[in-house]
Amino acid sequence: MEDNNLKQQITDLLRANPTKKFRVEDVSDALGYHGSAAFKLIVQEFARLEREQIAAVTSEGEFQLNEKARTLNGVFHANDKGFGFVAYDDELPDAYIAPDNTMLALNGDEVDMEIVRAADPHSDRGPEGKVTGIDVHNYTHVVGAFMQTDDDMGYYGQVRLTDKKLSRYKFYVVDTGLKPTPGEVVTAEITEYPNSDHPLAMVGIAKKVIGSVDDPGIDILQIVYAHDIPAEFPEDVLQEADAIPDHVTEAEMAGREDLTDQDLVTIDGESSKDLDDAVTVWKMDNGNYHLGVHIADVSHYVKEGSLLDQEAYKRGTSVYLTDRVIPMLPRRLSNGICSLNEGVLRLCMSCEMEIDPEGNVVNHRIHPSVMKSTARMTYTDVNKILESHDDATRERYARLVPMFETMGELHKILYKQRKRRGAIDFDDHEAEIIVDETGHAIDIKLRIRGLAEKMIESFMLAANETVAEHYNKAKAPFIYRVHETPDGERVKSFFEFLTAFGINVKGDPDHLRPKMLQNVLKSVAGKPEEAVVSVMMLRSLKQARYTDQSLGHFGLAAKYYTHFTSPIRRYPDTMVHRLIHFYEENGINAKSKERYADLLEEIGTHSSEMERRAVDAERDTDSMKKAEYMADHLGEEFDATVSSVMKFGMFIELPNTVEGLIHISRLTDDYYEYVEKYLALVGRKTHRTYRIGQAVRVKVVNVDKEQSQIDFALVDPSAAPTSDLLPKREHHSNNYGGNHRNGRPNDHHRSQNGGNGNRNRNNNQGGNRNGGRNNNVRHTRNQTQSGNRQNHKPNR
Numbered sequence: 001m002e003d004n005n006l007k008q009q010i011t012d013l014l015r016a017n018p019t020k021k022f023r024v025e026d027v028s029d030a031l032g033y034h035g036s037a038a039f040k041l042i043v044q045e046f047a048r049l050e051r052e053q054i055a056a057v058t059s060e061g062e063f064q065l066n067e068k069a070r071t072l073n074g075v076f077h078a079n080d081k082g083f084g085f086v087a088y089d090d091e092l093p094d095a096y097i098a099p100d101n102t103m104l105a106l107n108g109d110e111v112d113m114e115i116v117r118a119a120d121p122h123s124d125r126g127p128e129g130k131v132t133g134i135d136v137h138n139y140t141h142v143v144g145a146f147m148q149t150d151d152d153m154g155y156y157g158q159v160r161l162t163d164k165k166l167s168r169y170k171f172y173v174v175d176t177g178l179k180p181t182p183g184e185v186v187t188a189e190i191t192e193y194p195n196s197d198h199p200l201a202m203v204g205i206a207k208k209v210i211g212s213v214d215d216p217g218i219d220i221l222q223i224v225y226a227h228d229i230p231a232e233f234p235e236d237v238l239q240e241a242d243a244i245p246d247h248v249t250e251a252e253m254a255g256r257e258d259l260t261d262q263d264l265v266t267i268d269g270e271s272s273k274d275l276d277d278a279v280t281v282w283k284m285d286n287g288n289y290h291l292g293v294h295i296a297d298v299s300h301y302v303k304e305g306s307l308l309d310q311e312a313y314k315r316g317t318s319v320y321l322t323d324r325v326i327p328m329l330p331r332r333l334s335n336g337i338c339s340l341n342e343g344v345l346r347l348c349m350s351c352e353m354e355i356d357p358e359g360n361v362v363n364h365r366i367h368p369s370v371m372k373s374t375a376r377m378t379y380t381d382v383n384k385i386l387e388s389h390d391d392a393t394r395e396r397y398a399r400l401v402p403m404f405e406t407m408g409e410l411h412k413i414l415y416k417q418r419k420r421r422g423a424i425d426f427d428d429h430e431a432e433i434i435v436d437e438t439g440h441a442i443d444i445k446l447r448i449r450g451l452a453e454k455m456i457e458s459f460m461l462a463a464n465e466t467v468a469e470h471y472n473k474a475k476a477p478f479i480y481r482v483h484e485t486p487d488g489e490r491v492k493s494f495f496e497f498l499t500a501f502g503i504n505v506k507g508d509p510d511h512l513r514p515k516m517l518q519n520v521l522k523s524v525a526g527k528p529e530e531a532v533v534s535v536m537m538l539r540s541l542k543q544a545r546y547t548d549q550s551l552g553h554f555g556l557a558a559k560y561y562t563h564f565t566s567p568i569r570r571y572p573d574t575m576v577h578r579l580i581h582f583y584e585e586n587g588i589n590a591k592s593k594e595r596y597a598d599l600l601e602e603i604g605t606h607s608s609e610m611e612r613r614a615v616d617a618e619r620d621t622d623s624m625k626k627a628e629y630m631a632d633h634l635g636e637e638f639d640a641t642v643s644s645v646m647k648f649g650m651f652i653e654l655p656n657t658v659e660g661l662i663h664i665s666r667l668t669d670d671y672y673e674y675v676e677k678y679l680a681l682v683g684r685k686t687h688r689t690y691r692i693g694q695a696v697r698v699k700v701v702n703v704d705k706e707q708s709q710i711d712f713a714l715v716d717p718s719a720a721p722t723s724d725l726l727p728k729r730e731h732h733s734n735n736y737g738g739n740h741r742n743g744r745p746n747d748h749h750r751s752q753n754g755g756n757g758n759r760n761r762n763n764n765q766g767g768n769r770n771g772g773r774n775n776n777v778r779h780t781r782n783q784t785q786s787g788n789r790q791n792h793k794p795n796r
Contacts, residue, residue: 006033007045008092011054012127014065015072015115021062071112071132078107078165086113086129091487093119093126101130104194107165108138134193141189142171143225145213146180146206155203159188162706163226169194170201178206185211185218187225217439219628219705220321220621227617229319230311233330237311241330244301246337248345248370252300256347257369263403264294266340267377267456274318274327274334275341276568278348278373279459281407288362289355289410293463294371296338297347298567299577302329313603316610318569321621323435327569334568342376349577351463351564355410359417364466366580375400382452411455414462422515422557426534431657433625441629444656460565461556467576468560472550476588477597478579479572479604481563482551483544485512494540500678501529514557531693532679535644545608546572548600572607575600623708626658630710631703637715642694645681647674650690652698652712660710662698669717675725688720696720 009031014022024042028034033042046063049055056066074088074095082099084107095113105111112135117128148157156175161167173180173188180186187210192203210225211218224231233241264278276296284290302308312328319326327334340346348371354363375397384390385401386408394401419425434443464481471478488510495505503523507516517537524530541555546563553561567573579596586592643653649663664672670683672690680691690696697719702711714720 006031006041007048009118010042010045010049012115012118014049014055014063015070016118016127018065018070018114021058021060021064023062027063070114072114072129073110073112073135076102076105076107076109076111076131078102078105080168086111086131088113091489093124095127095129097129097131103131103134104196104199105131105134106137106139106193109134110136110138137190137193139166139190141187141207141225141228142166142202142204143187143210143222144171144185146173146184146186147182153201157182159186159204159206162222164707167707168200172201172203173206174203176205178208180206180209183213184209185213185215185222216437217323219624220324220439223617223620223624224319224321224326227613227620229326229613229617230315231326233311234307237307238330238332240307241332244333244337246332248337248347252347253345253370255368257350257367259292259294259348259350259369259371260345262292262371263374263400264292264340264371265375265377265400265403266342266373267379267382267452270378270380273339274325274568275339275373275376277456277460277565278340278371279407279456281403281410281459283406284354287357289357289406289413291353291355291410291459291462292350293353293459293565294340294348294350294369295463295565295573295577296340296568297349297368297577298329298333298338298574299349299581300347301333301338302574304578308333312571312574313606316571316607317614319614319617321618322433322441322625323439328571329568338568340371340373342373345370345372349564349580351466353462353466355413355462357413359413361462361466364470366467366470368581368584379450379452379456382455383450386451386455407455407459408451411451411458414458415454418458418461418556419518422513422518424514424517424521424537424555424557426521426538429657431622431626433622433629435625441625444626444629444658446656461558464562464564465556465558465560467564467580468550468562471562471579471583472560474583474588475593476579476583477548477593477595477600478550479546479548479562479575479600479607480550481544481553481561481572482547482549483553483555483561484542484551485554486540486542488512490540494536497536497677498533501533503533512554514554528691528693531641531643532691535692536679546604546611547608548597548604570607571610572604575603620708624705627703627705627708627710630658630660630700631705634700634703637697637699640696640698640712642690642692642696645674645679645690645692650681652696658710660700660712662712662714666701666711666713667717673726675727678725680723680725682723682726684726687722687724687726688717689723689725690720694721 027042053066054069055063072088074086076084076086078084084097084102085094087094111131112133113129113131115127115129119127144159144161155172157173159171161171186206187208188204188206190202190204262280264280266275266278278294280292282290315328318328348369350369352365353361356362381393384393385404430447432445432447433441436442491509491512524533552559563573564576567577638654640652640654642650644651649661651661653659670686672681672683675682680689682689697715698712699715701713
């Protein structure tokens with residue numbers, strides 16, 4: 001019996017019976033713990049709970065829940081069938097909320113809740129609660145096509161909602177204010193939320209027409225407005241940007257180190273226009289390497305408190321959506337004076353490092369500079385030079401080829417150094433969606449990360465670590481990119497899961513080291529179980545975020561880490577540059593430390609939220625465009641892989657990263673049971689088995705672009721391997737799902753959005769305790785490393 005576990009069980013018991021008074025014996029009986037040792041531990045835990053004002057002692061010496069602790073606050077996660085879950089603690093299972101106890105809260109609402117039934121300490125069943133109040137509504141507006149029907153209930157018309165979590169609701173538009181015409185896509189402010197009079201309807205005012213349903217690109221624009229991402233810059237912000245000179249002046253160069261005599265190159269994708277990093281490498285006389293990472297000095301132009309600064313903070317990050325970029329800064333800055341374009345003077349913040357042959361940074365300098373890019377290189381051309389040894393390309397850049405080869409050497413050294421210390425390297429496939437002139441998806445191509453992409457990533461990681469370590473050791477208030485060590489309980493569950501594959505991890509889950517997980521990945525590399533182990537490992541990790549505390553980066557096995565290298569498209573990087581300038585001008589002392597000490601935590605929190613907003617919008621856009629592409633391939637067959645297995649079916653991934661579901665109701669050759677321990681579906685009679693990573697042949701049978709849903713069917717069920725994974729039992733429970741009679745055709749619509757009926761948060765990634773598909777895995781994979789995808793560059 002673990003003390004922390006016992007404390008939580010007692011807390012759950014009190015919360016589930018908020019007015020009941022308990023003797024120690026009552027608690028002992030309720031929890032099934034007996035004996036003098038258990039009695040003593042329960043008394044000790046009650047003492048702790050009393051100190052923490054969770055429990056109160058009555059005049060009769062009994063215990064009950066402290067009134068102050070009755071109400072919990074959390075985020076409500078809705079299910080299409082009316083029930084939901086409240087996430088109220090990072091370390092505890094979410095509380096199930098029955099349909100009658102939701103107070104008609106919408107998905108994402110911040111709510112108050114009381115526990116009505118404690119978690120079962122002898123199973124994985126979490127607590128049950130009821131919503132007692134809605135503090136903050138997640139939705140303040142909706143986006144959709146305006147229409148008028150015979151079912152408008154006396155209102156002016158309706159907005160057709162396509163948001164998955166609002167698809168069960170109707171939205172009526174009043175006749176005051178804007179009066180759109182049918183077919184126009186509008187934003188509408190919510191004035192009435194679901195209530196007892198209209199539990200499945202909302203009412204609001206049309207506020208803005210953003211286009212017509214027939215306009216090219218309107219589908220992505222709806223996602224932009226739905227996520228409340230600013231699509232246009234205010235006029236006064238644009239005017240402030242226009243007032244900035246489009247060239248570097250002599251006055252601006254004063255006090256900066258002149259690097260114009262060095263060969264500095266930018267290396268980016270062909271379509272990139274916001275070039276914010278340049279690099280140079282040379283071999284030093286002592287055998288070490290000089291690595292120069294020179295970053296556009298955005299903070300020089302985006303002055304603190306200016307309209308540009310306020311707008312950049314509000315946006316937090318640039319957002320990259322298939323065929324468009326919604327920039328953090330006006331294009332006059334992002335593609336102009338801040339972009340390190342070839343052959344022109346630009347202001348920079350430089351991090352110059354001396355790196356030994358083992359990959360250690362033995363010397364460094366961080367300082368403002370002025371530079372001139374020698375060449376605007378692309379990943380394609382650098383890969384032709386280093387990987388393909390293309391004669392024409394090598395001849396074209398003959399003067400720079402030796403430097404690129406030295407860069408390749410240094411990258412291999414830095415990569416090996418990261419691997420030695422235990423950095424976790426998830427091999428991820430990223431897709432590029434190709435659209436035609438109307439915005440319609442016509443192809444999906446895999447992006448292959450070559451040596452050039454990996455090389456630039458290594459250099460950016462080195463600079464980010466060096467800057468973070470410098471200011472942490474100087475004890476200066478700063479912003480860090482952190483990825484905390486996973487929770488011990490979550491890791492313990494992952495280790496238990498691994499035993500099913502004969503993998504026994506050496507080490508303490510409560511004192512996890514990245515090397516331990518790296519060794520796990522190494523042990524399954526190339527094996528059938530590699531995919532499932534990789535997915536489950538990702539679910540055990542926390543999400544990276546910004547904060548003013550240097551908590552290290554677990555995924556990179558880095559003690560210090562920040563984001564310094566992308567200030568054109570990430571506000572935290574701009575803030576890091578501003579801090580560097582400030583400390584250079586004012587020194588690091590008691591007075592200078594006060595200037596930003598109380599501001600950085602809030603900046604970090606806001607930046608993390610804006611990053612998640614951008615990732616959500618990108619994910620929704622990708623899913624919608626992939627569905628649009630697959631709608632043109634109905635009836636076609638594809639080779640695919642099982643990417644996730646759940647009670648109600650299995651998710652399938654095509655080689656081009658498109659995902660869809662084979663619902664259990666389509667598995668008609670047998671009655672399939674879900675074996676949670678192995679994350680497998682097994683036929684009761686045939687023992688045909690489906691597990692993550694398994695190859696299958698599928699046919700596209702249904703596509704719903706609006707809901708971003710793709711349905712597959714198996715082409716040849718008899719080709720499935722068999723197993724003896726089914727547990728031996730005399731009676732079979734129907735709770736495991738099944739074919740037509742137990743299938744739940746709507747479950748996959750809910751689960752593709754992250755979690756099924758037994759939702760249990762996994763580090764804000766939307767997983768569930770039954771091993772369900774985590775729709776954020778691919779994006780989280782980037783976030784657990786150096787940052788979110790930005791313009792499809794390597795993790796910088």
